Amino acid sequence: MALQISATNPEHPALLLELPWDVPLEEWPAEYxxxxxxxxxxxxxxxxxxxxxxxxxxxxxxxxAQREYDMLRDLDRLGIPSVDPxxxxxxxxxxxxxxxxxxxxxxxxxxxxxxxxxxxxxxxPATMHRLMDALAVLLVxxxxxxxxxxxxxxxxxxFRRDAGAYAAYLVDAETGxxxxxxxxxxxxxxxxxxxxxxxxELLDLEASGALHPSVDPIEFGMxxxxxxxxxxxxxxxxxxxxxxxxxxxxxxIRRLNELGxxxxxxxxxxxxxxxxxxxxxxxxxxxxxQRQLLRLTGLDTEENQARRLLNDLESWMATQDDYAPGDPLxxxxxxxxxxxxxxxxxxxxxxxxxxxxxxVDPAEIYHQLLEHRWYLSERAQHDIGIDTAVExxxxxxxxxxxxxxxxxAD
Numbered sequence: 001m002a003l004q005i006s007a008t009n010p011e012h013p014a015l016l017l018e019l020p021w022d023v024p025l026e027e028w029p030a031e032y033x034x035x036x037x038x039x040x041x042x043x044x045x046x047x048x049x050x051x052x053x054x055x056x057x058x059x060x061x062x063x064x065a066q067r068e069y070d071m072l073r074d075l076d077r078l079g080i081p082s083v084d085p086x087x088x089x090x091x092x093x094x095x096x097x098x099x100x101x102x103x104x105x106x107x108x109x110x111x112x113x114x115x116x117x118x119x120x121x122x123x124x125p126a127t128m129h130r131l132m133d134a135l136a137v138l139l140v141x142x143x144x145x146x147x148x149x150x151x152x153x154x155x156x157x158x159f160r161r162d163a164g165a166y167a168a169y170l171v172d173a174e175t176g177x178x179x180x181x182x183x184x185x186x187x188x189x190x191x192x193x194x195x196x197x198x199x200x201e202l203l204d205l206e207a208s209g210a211l212h213p214s215v216d217p218i219e220f221g222m223x224x225x226x227x228x229x230x231x232x233x234x235x236x237x238x239x240x241x242x243x244x245x246x247x248x249x250x251x252x253i254r255r256l257n258e259l260g261x262x263x264x265x266x267x268x269x270x271x272x273x274x275x276x277x278x279x280x281x282x283x284x285x286x287x288x289x290q291r292q293l294l295r296l297t298g299l300d301t302e303e304n305q306a307r308r309l310l311n312d313l314e315s316w317m318a319t320q321d322d323y324a325p326g327d328p329l330x331x332x333x334x335x336x337x338x339x340x341x342x343x344x345x346x347x348x349x350x351x352x353x354x355x356x357x358x359x360v361d362p363a364e365i366y367h368q369l370l371e372h373r374w375y376l377s378e379r380a381q382h383d384i385g386i387d388t389a390v391e392x393x394x395x396x397x398x399x400x401x402x403x404x405x406x407x408x409a410d
Contacts, residue, residue, distance in 0.1 A: 006066075007087035008073070015050040016105070021092050024100060025059040036108065037117035040155045041172070047108060054108035055086060062090045062102040064174055069104055071173040078145045079287070081138060082170040083109055083158070109169055111359045112158040115201070119210040128215055129223070134159060134168035136227035137260075139194065140235065141286050142170070148186045150175030153197035161360070162302035163367040191228055195221040235261060238280040243270065249277075260303040262288045296337035299345070301363035308367050313340050344386070351390045356398040369393055 005016055020028060025044045034047040034054050044059045058065075065088050072085035084107040092100035115131070135157060142149055149156075149170070156172040179186070199221030205211040235256065241248040253263050269278045289306035293299055293313075301309065317323045317340070322331040348369060349362040357365055373389035 003089065003091045003093075005087055005089050006069075008085065016087060016089065019048060019050070019057075021089060021103075022095050022100070024094075025057060025103065034108075037114055040114075040116065050086075050105075053086075054110075056083070056106045056108050058104045058106075059101045060104060060174070062088075065090070065102045065104040068172075068174045071176055071178065072106065074178055075145075075147065075170065075173065078147075080141055080145055080147065080170065081167065082173065083107065106171075109158050109160065109171075111361050111364070112160045112169065114158060115154040116205075118159065119205055125212055125214050128212075128220060130165050131159065131168075132220065132223050132227055134162075134166040135194070135198075136224055136231055137286070138168040138170065139190065139224075139228055140231050143182050143187050143190070143232070144235070146179045146181055148177045148179065148182055149173075149190050150177065150193070151197070152190055152194035154201045155197075160302065161364050163304035163308045163364065164371070165304045167302045167304075187232075191225055194224050194228075198224055231259070234259065236280070238278055241277050243275055243277050245277075257288045260288050260290075260307075261286050262291070296334055297341045297345075298338075299341065299363065301361075305363040305367055308370065309345070309363060312344075312366075312370060313337060316340050316344060348386055348390060352394060352398070356394065372397060 003021055007016070019032060023029075025046055028046055028048070032048050034049060036047045036054070038045055038047070041058070046057050048055055048057055060068075069085045069088045072082055075082045076084060085104070086107055087105040088102060089105065090102040092102065094100060118127075118131075131154070135152070135154070138157065139149070139152055151172065151174070156170065158169045158171045159166045160169065161167075199217045202211060202215065202217035202220055206215075206217055211217070239248070239252055249268070256263055267280050270276075271278070287303060289310055290301060290303050293301060293306040293310055296313070297309075299306075299309065317333070317336050320331070320336060320339075323336060345362075345366060349365050352365055352369075360368075369386065369389055372393045373384065373386055376384045376389055376392060
């Protein structure tokens with residue numbers, strides 16, 4: 001069987017042909033590899049380059065490779081945070097004709113970290129709670145889309161910084177199935193697997209001495225269940241309000257927006273006696289602030305980053321002479337937003353030297369600068385301004401934090 005490359009982008013096959021497909025992945029020469037931290041996997045995984053892109057190459061049998069490739073494409077169409085599938089390579093053989101396993105190729109998620117690389121220094125319990133929050137949000141989003149993961153774990157997830165929190169991305173869809181809707185039993189099965197897997201992974205870290213002594217692996221395994229159920233209930237429960245009190249419905253929608261979700265459709269039913277109204281969000285889409293920021297500015301960020309940037313944008317708008325909400329003669333929000341990107345956001349981020357910025361994306365850098373500005377302003381008892389904050393951050397913070405801002409090679 002001849003070598004075959006099935007790719008989403010017509011440019012990728014030509015770039016991928018340059019890689020040594022006649023060599024087992026475990027034996028690839030160092031010249032083809034990119035030294036990035038890898039998580040634990042049941043398969044051999046390596047990072048390499050295809051043109052300007054860093055790619056993850058996973059070796060597995062042909063049928064599972066094609067199935068996972070198709071599943072990741074489906075998740076991408078549904079807007080689920082997951083790695084981007086690029087290609088499947090089949091028909092591999094060694095130079096003497098011996099068959100080799102196929103490979104699945106995905107795009108490396110820039111700025112992401114496998115959980116084990118995050119434990120190279122002892123992780124504080126507060127950070128562990130943020131990881132559980134991120135994983136719970138991811139699992140809820142998958143279940144709302146009808147995806148049964150079948151192997152939810154820290155090992156099958158990548159994490160990116162998101163304005164003081166984390167965003168979780170699915171990295172392994174090999175065991176997943178997509179359905180029109182999941183049953184309670186399917187969701188509970190996924191949740192039970194998550195509890196067992198997370199506890200086991202944390203017990204392994206505890207045995208290696210990489211876990212903070214105050215972190216109980218069993219309790220954190222249970223925590224994912226509690227956080228998942230709390231979020232699922234908030235997103236899907238039916239609320240009963242007194243008739244005519246529609247502000248309660250608006251308050252519920254605002255609460256969902258604050259959690260980062262949009263209500264795209266809702267069902268409202270009046271009781272036969274007219275005393276109460278039942279309300280249930282029918283379709284809930286994640287990324288409320290992401291979409292709002294993208295629409296206004298064209299910036300594509302994580303959800304918490306978008307919330308923070310929108311707050312800064314609104315504060316800046318209020319200082320502009322042509323900002324007049326509701327006045328048809330005032331500048332439109334989109335015009336002001338693009339001016340903010342041009343005059344504030346981009347110059348601020350570009351003031352940070354790339355060699356100090358490392359792999360941290362612009363939105364996260366801007367968030368960190370806002371945090372530093374707030375800290376310095378509190379200490380000075382007055383607003384010190386963004387320029388002063390940037391100068392102090394570059395001089396006193398980034399040189400010390402550089403190692404934590406970039407993943408270390410394994």
